[in-house]
Amino acid sequence: MMGGGMIGSGFGLIGGLFGLLFNIAILVGVVVLVVWAVQKFSGSGRQAATQSPGGTNQPLSARDILDMRYARGELTREEYQEKLNDIL
Numbered sequence: 001m002m003g004g005g006m007i008g009s010g011f012g013l014i015g016g017l018f019g020l021l022f023n024i025a026i027l028v029g030v031v032v033l034v035v036w037a038v039q040k041f042s043g044s045g046r047q048a049a050t051q052s053p054g055g056t057n058q059p060l061s062a063r064d065i066l067d068m069r070y071a072r073g074e075l076t077r078e079e080y081q082e083k084l085n086d087i088l
Contacts, residue, residue, distance in 0.1 A: 062087045 060068075066087065070080040 063084075066075075066080065066083055069075050070077075075083070
């Protein structure tokens, strides 16, 4: 036998690097696709926070956001009234 090289190693190290990069790209693509699908099809998250209390697709008003923050206990009564006077 002549050549002394390995059979089937046509591209050598460069081919191996391209193969590795290709496999990593596929793995990253699958991860990105799964993350996108989870965000797209989950019923909670940002979409619920941007809907009006009545369930319509209109953006929340400043008053709605203020009321929600007060209801969650993020604001004291004084802070709520001060901010309410600011937006009105």
